[in-house]
Amino acid sequence: MKLGMIGLGRMGANMAQRLMRGGHQLAGFDPKPEARKNLEDKGAESADSLAALVAKLPAPRTLWLMVPAGEITDGTLTNLLRLLAAGDTVIDGGNSNYKDTLRRAKTFADKKINYVDCGTSGGVWGLAEGFSMMIGGDEAAVERLRPIFETLAPAKDQGWGRVGPVGAGHFTKMVHNGIEYGLMQAYAEGFSILQHKSEFSLDLHQIADIWRYGSVVRSWLLDLTAAALEKNPAMTGIAPYVDDSGEGRWTVAEAIDLNVSAPVITLSLLERLRSRDADSFSDKLLAAMRNQFGGHAIKKE
C-alpha cells in the first residue's frame, strides 16, 4: 500500500521506516529538508509541499498525519482539505484532543473524505517493537487501512483495533496516557520510599530488576525504570521537574465531566504541576499562617 506520511519527526520517521520494512511504499513530507533527506536515505520518496505529496499518491489517497497536536495539525488539515477528494483518507496519528478530532472529522465528512483517528502508543520503541494503535472511524475506511495497521503493530493481529467511531481512538489514547501518569507516579513513589530508607542501603536498580520477573508489578514501564536506574541510580544531574504534554489534563477534565472520581490519575497530574513550582505560593502562605496562630518559626528564603 502506498501512504503519504506528513511529519517526519521522531515518531513519523519511525513509523515510515517500520512501514517500509513491511513492504509498503512511502512518500513523506516535512518542512525541514534534513527530515526529508533522512527519509529519502531510507528509500522513500519525499515531497517539499503538501501539494507535491498529494500528487505523488494514487487515488484514493491515504495520508497519515504525525505532527504536533493543536495549531499545526489544524493548519495542515485546512490545507489538506483543499487538496484532497472524495474517497481519500486522512489518518491523524498524533495526540489530538478527541474533541478537536470530532470537529475536524465533520469538515472532512462534508467532502466525503474519510477521517480516521489513531491514538498511537509505543514511543521511541515503536520502530523495533511495534506500535499500539487505538483507532476510531468508519468501519470500511479502517478496514481498507488494515495492511498499514498490521505492519505498524507489534504483530498482525495484536496491539491494534478499531475501538469505535471517529474520536474514539483519540479518546482511548487520552485515557491510556492518564493511566500512564498513574502507573509512573506509583513506581516513582515506591522507589522514593525505598531510596529514603537509608538504614537498608537498598540498591534500587537491583530491586527493579528482581521485580521484572514473576512479581505482580512487572511491566514495560518497570523495564524502562530498571534501565534508567541502572544508568543513573542516584538520578544525578536530573532536575526534579516533570513536564506534561496535555493528555493527562484532558483525562482529568474528562473524568470530572463524566462524574468519575479518578483520584490517582488526577494526583499524578498535580504532582507534575507541583514539581515545576519550586517557589510554591501556597506553601509560603501556610508557613505564614502557622506563624500567625501558633508563633511557629518561618524558614527564611
Added chain:
Amino acid sequence: MKLGMIGLGRMGANMAQRLMRGGHQLAGFDPKPEARKNLEDKGAESADSLAALVAKLPAPRTLWLMVPAGEITDGTLTNLLRLLAAGDTVIDGGNSNYKDTLRRAKTFADKKINYVDCGTSGGVWGLAEGFSMMIGGDEAAVERLRPIFETLAPAKDQGWGRVGPVGAGHFTKMVHNGIEYGLMQAYAEGFSILQHKSEFSLDLHQIADIWRYGSVVRSWLLDLTAAALEKNPAMTGIAPYVDDSGEGRWTVAEAIDLNVSAPVITLSLLERLRSRDADSFSDKLLAAMRNQFGGHAIKKE
C-alpha cells in the same frame, strides 16, 4: 484555686497569666530561670524543682503540665508519680498522642491519682481570647477543676467541655489539628490560584478582607490569613517550607486504623512533606522514565 503549672514556655506562661487574671493562685516550675523569673514578675510563686513545686501546693494538689509531648512529658510524669499522693490531679494540657495518654493514665490510676487530658487550642491568642479545651478524664475530677477551665476558656460556659474518659481529650484535639491542616491547605490553595491569575492583578489581602464579612468561608484562620497578607502580600522572604508538629500524622494514621477515608486531611499532610523535599527523588525518576519511553528532554539540575 491554687494550681501548679509545669512548663512556662509561651503556652504555659500565657495560661498561667490568664488564670491569675481570673483570680487563681499560681505556682510555676520550669528548668529555665528566666521563665521562672518571668512568672514571678507577674505575681506568681515559682519553684526550681518539681519537688519544690509540689511542696508549695495544698492537698489535694492540682498540677498542669504544659511541656513538649513525648520524652519530656514522660520524664516529668515519672518524677511526678513519685511526688504525688492519692487524690491529687495531674492535667496534661500539651499535644500528647492519646495512646501515650492512655498508657500514662494507667500508672497514675494505680496510685489513685487523677489523670486528666486537656487538648488545648488557641495558640498565642489564647491569653487574650481564651483557650478552647477538649477534656478527657474522670467526671468528678474534671468537675473539681471547673473553676480552672471556666477561667481559661473564652467564656464561662463556652469553649470547653469534658468530651469523654481519659484519652478522649487528646484524641479530640488530634482530630481538631487534622481539620486545621485541611482548612489551612484549602485557603492556601485558593489564594495561590488567585495569585497566579495575573491578568486580573488581584489584591489578595483585599479579597481575604472581603471574605471575612458575610461570606461562607469566613473563619478565624481567614482573619489570620488576611493579617498575614496585609503585612506581606507577596510572602516575600518566606521559604515555601511547611513544618508539622505531629498531630496531623497521628490523625492520618488513626483515620486509616478506623478505616475512614480522609483524603483532604491526608493530602494536607503530604503537601507539607512535599514542601520540605525540594529535591524530590520521585520527580527525578519520573523525568528519567519520560526520557526512557518517549525521548522527552530532561531538565538538567
Added chain:
Amino acid sequence: MKLGMIGLGRMGANMAQRLMRGGHQLAGFDPKPEARKNLEDKGAESADSLAALVAKLPAPRTLWLMVPAGEITDGTLTNLLRLLAAGDTVIDGGNSNYKDTLRRAKTFADKKINYVDCGTSGGVWGLAEGFSMMIGGDEAAVERLRPIFETLAPAKDQGWGRVGPVGAGHFTKMVHNGIEYGLMQAYAEGFSILQHKSEFSLDLHQIADIWRYGSVVRSWLLDLTAAALEKNPAMTGIAPYVDDSGEGRWTVAEAIDLNVSAPVITLSLLERLRSRDADSFSDKLLAAMRNQFGGHAIKKE
C-alpha cells in the same frame, strides 16, 4: 437608588428585601406570578416582563440579575441587550462562569452599557447577616453602585469590594467556592473520624460547640455544622450523596490551566463525585483484579 431585580427566587428575593430595608426602591421581575406577588407584598413594584421592568426604571437604569447561571442568564441578557441603552448598568450577581462573563461583557460594552459581575456569598443567611460581594467591572460603574453594595453588605465598608476588571468578581467567587469545598470536606472528615472512634462515645455536637469558641478551627461553617449536628447528631435519614453546583469543577479546571497544584480543593470535588457513585465500576474492577492475581475472594453484589 432604584434598582430592577431580575429573578425573585430565594437569593433574589432576599437581596431585594435587604435593599428595601436599607431604603432603596425596588422593582422586580420573575416569570412566576407568586414570586412577583411575594415581592409586592413587601412593598416593591413588580413587572411581568423584562420590557415592563425596564420601563419602570429611571435612566440610567440599574438592573441586577439573580437567575441560574448558564442558559437562563444568557437568554435574559440577550433580551436585556435589546431593551437597554448606553449608560445603563447590568449586574450579574449569580454564579456565572467568569469566562461567560468576559464574553457577555463584550457584547454590552459594544453598546456602551456597563456590565458588572458580582460574586455573591452568604446563602440563605444573607438577608439577616449581609452578603459578601466580590465585584468586577469598570471603576466608575462600580462606584455609582456603592449605595447598593453598602446596603447589601454586612456593614457599610465590610464584606464587599471591587476586586478588578469585569470577570474578576466571578473569578474570585469561583475560587471562594473552591475553598468552601475544601473547608467543608476537612470538617466532614474530622467529624467522621470522631464518629468512628466508638470507644470514646464522643458527642459530635458538643465537640463542634466547644470548637466554636477559642479554637483554631472556629468558623462560620463550623457554626452551621454545630447546628446541623445538634438537630440530627447521627445524620439520620440523610443520604451520603453530595451535589455540586459547578464552581468547584471550574476551580479545579482553572487551577490546572494555571499550573497550580490544588490537591485539597480537587479531592473535595472528587469526593462529591464519588459520593454519587454507589456502584463504582473502578472498585468492582479492583476486586476482580485482586481475584485474578491473588485468588482473593470477591464480595457478591
Added chain:
Amino acid sequence: MKLGMIGLGRMGANMAQRLMRGGHQLAGFDPKPEARKNLEDKGAESADSLAALVAKLPAPRTLWLMVPAGEITDGTLTNLLRLLAAGDTVIDGGNSNYKDTLRRAKTFADKKINYVDCGTSGGVWGLAEGFSMMIGGDEAAVERLRPIFETLAPAKDQGWGRVGPVGAGHFTKMVHNGIEYGLMQAYAEGFSILQHKSEFSLDLHQIADIWRYGSVVRSWLLDLTAAALEKNPAMTGIAPYVDDSGEGRWTVAEAIDLNVSAPVITLSLLERLRSRDADSFSDKLLAAMRNQFGGHAIKKE
C-alpha cells in the same frame, strides 16, 4: 536440598510443589490434615506437628514459613525457637511487617539461628511462572539457600535477590505492594472513564487487549485485567468492595515516617477504605452543611 515447609495453604502448597518439580525434597506441616494429605499426594513427606517436622530434617535444618502474618507467625516462631539449634535457618516467606521481622530476628540471633525474610510476589501464578523474591538476611545464610531461590524464581538468575540485611526483604515487599495498589487504581480509574463514555460504546476488553501489545501501559496486571474483562466485561455480580491485606497501610505509614509524600499510593489505599463505606458519615454531614448554608436539598436515605 531438603526443606521443611510450614503452612500448606495456597501459597505454601504451590511453593512446595515448584520446589519438588525442581528436584528438592520437601517435608510439610499444616494443622489441617487435608492440606498435609494434599502435599503427600504430590510426593512429599508430611508431619502433624512442628516437632515432627523438625525431626524429619537433617541438620543444619531449613524451614520455610508460609503462614498468615501476625499472631500465627509469632506463635509458630515461638515454638520453632524451642525446637531449633544453632546453625539452622528459618525463612519467613509471608507478608510480615518488617518491624516484626526485625524484632523476631533478634530472638533467633540470640540462639545463633539464621533468620531470613523473603518477600514473595507472584500470587496464584507463581507455581507456573515462578515467584519474585526480595530477600533480607545474612549473606552466607542466603547464599546457602541459593538452590531453593533459583528453583522458586522464574529463572535461575532472575526474579530473586538478597536486597539487604534482615528486614530489608519484607520492607521491599511492602513497598512492592504499595506500588501494586497504585498501579491497580490507575488502571481501574482509566477503565472506569472509558466505561462511562457511553457515546463511544467502548469495548473495555478489546481496549485492554490492544494495550497489551506495544503500548506504554502494558504490564502483567493489564494482562490480568484483560482476562477479567473478557470473562465479565460489565463486572456483573461483583460488589464495589475492595479489601486490603495490610501492606498498603504499612507503606503509607512508612512513607509518612520517612517524610516522603506518596499521594498516589496513599489515595489508592483510601479509595479501598472508601469502597467499604457505603454509608459515609462525612458525605452525610456535607449534605447537611450544604443544606444549612445554602438551603440545598438533601437526598433522603
